[in-house]
Amino acid sequence: GSQYTSFSFSSALRRSGCISSMSRRGNCWDNAVAENFFSKLKRERVYRTTYKTREQARQDIFIYLEIFYNRKRRHAGIGYVSPEQFEQEYYRKQKLAA
Template sequence: MSRKGNCWDSAVAESFFKTLNCALIYHRKFANREIAKLEIFIYIEGFYNAKRIHTNIIEI
């Protein structure tokens, strides 16, 4: 962890949530919370993790 006030601590999380919001949330109206949770899960596991693989995760 870095010192208090260091703006780079949450940059990865903020980038992910910006991508999620722009790609999925802002363009849809969900009927209820359960459908929203399912759609977000499908997006993360089906598209985000498959298309945006982190270089440290790739096995050689």
């Protein structure tokens, strides 16, 4: 990853109006959630499918995320319910507490 901290790369980012985003030095946990998500996306969808075009890939991944991952796929970290179910239950409890 040292190429991403190089002067030439950093200068190109600044010229383009971009801001670099990196984890803290020596802390592998900073990016763990994103790495875990992308690992699941690749394993469960991308590696099982052959896309003919980028647009086809984009549409398929959108459907995977919006229809399956967020609405149906059960996640261990939130009690084996889908993110949608978790969110609905959260707001239901908030209403009851108010």
